[in-house]
Amino acid sequence: MAENNLLISSATVFTGGTYSDMADRAQLLNLHIPRQTQFYAIQSIYLIPVILYAYREQHDKLTEHLTQERASGRKIELCGDARCDSPGFSSKYSTYSFQDDATKEIVHFELVEVTEASSSVAMEAMGFQRGLNHLLYMGVDIGVMTTDRSPSIRKIMRDTCTDIHHEFDPWHKSVKKKLVTASNKKDNKDLQPWVKSIINHLYWSCESCKGDQEECVHWWKSLLHHICGVHRWEENGVEHTCHHPPLTEVQQRRRKWIKADSPPFQALKAIVMDRNLLQDLKQMSCFKHTVLCDDFKSLRAKMSCGHTVTPMSLTIWCLCAG
Known part of the structure; x- marks a missing residue:
């Protein structure tokens, strides 16, 4: 076999290319490459066994490494x-x-x-x-x-x-979908600017809790205070504060806070306090x-x-x- 036949067939397969693409390029450059039947024959006889051997060899090494980790505890x-x-x-x-x-x-x-x-x-x-x-x-x-x-x-x-x-x-697409759906309603337009920040807060809650499930749920629910412009509150006799830096008077005044008795807040509260979501958050606390x-x-x-x-x-x- 001509060496070039094997090299061209190998390069096509190993880069995820197709024979038709390679043939078109070869025709433009006036290059001679194997015909389609020979190309597939080379794949079957030489390339597939080599790929299979390389995969199994690497897989065995990975498995051996994982079993050794077990021995080390x-x-x-x-x-x-x-x-x-x-x-x-x-x-x-x-x-x-x-x-x-x-x-x-x-x-x-x-x-x-x-x-x-x-x-x-x-x-x-x-x-x-x-x-x-x-x-x-x-x-x-x-x-x-x-x-x-x-x-x-x-x-x-x-x-x-x-x-x-x-x-x-932690990627919770259903939360974003619910937020977008709720904010598109006529009475909940004030919720639209907050959608991205709420999703970021979900990630932050999972990351910052450091594996503490209750802490993860607590910080997620703290969103209901922050979005109303309340950054210090009391629960069960314990005082809590937001983790962001203190806001200036100008920042506090310019931010479009949501009122606690408004329709957008009630829609958000239904999403945040969803029982299934709060249960799932406990299994997101490791931030994997x-x-x-x-x-x-x-x-x-x-x-x-x-x-x-x-x-x-x-x-x-x-x-x-x-």
């Missing part, structure tokens, strides 16, 4: 998230990824096909359960598992993994994130949607996942 903190090959309820494939929160390395991921689950929605929970069982079987001592607020995953953690602390990602999986999810999305890579590249990805 350190519990592993993982975050997990799923990504499907298409949005909505028509997904065919879903991958659930597990990332070490300390090293930011993807330690494991599971590929699930829709035919294995009862529906496309159920693929996420199946991938999570399968991946978690694999890591536990390999001897990984998991101390904290951070996921989204999927009801199915909650049930799995609550019923079968009571010795693992379950955290939620699943967003760290996003770069890996972007790679998986490219390989699963078929827009930027060839079907053969999807085959390689499936082999690596299996």
Whole structure:
């Protein structure tokens, strides 16, 4: 085989390119490259086995490192998230990824096909359960598992993994959605300038509590005092203050505070004091994130949607996942 045939085929696959893109560029430059049938033959015979070997070798090293951590007495903190090959309820494939929160390395991921689950929605929970069982079987001592607020995953953690602390990602899109919906109503227009600040306050409450669940809930509810322009208040005989620097008279006067008896305040109070949200906040106090999986999810999305890579590249990805 000519060396260039192997190099061009390798460069195309390893960079996530497609044969058609490479052929178009080669034609413009008057370069001769392998034909499409030879290109896919080289992938099947040489490149897929090499990728599979490299993946398994790296995966074994990661697993060995995690098991050694158990021997040293350190519990592993993982975050997990799923990504499907298409949005909505028509997904065919879903991958659930597990990332070490300390090293930011993807330690494991599971590929699930829709035919294995009862529906496309159920693929996420199946991938999570399968991946978690694999890591536990390999001897990984998991101390904290951070996921989204999927009801199915909650049930799995609550019923079968009571010795693992379950955290939620602080990114709470439903809160923002409720705030935007409420502020768009005619009587609640005064709430609109506060939406971004309220979301920032949610993050700050989770971060500043340093793992104290009650403190996280307390600072989140303190929003109801601050938004009315009250920065010092008393609860159960204990005086509390806002954590921001003291406001000048000019700042206090210019800020558009919301009155406690107004419709926007009542709408906000219903969102802030929502029972389910307050319960979820207790599982956000460690301020863990699943967003760290996003770069890996972007790679998986490219390989699963078929827009930027060839079907053969999807085959390689499936082999690596299996």
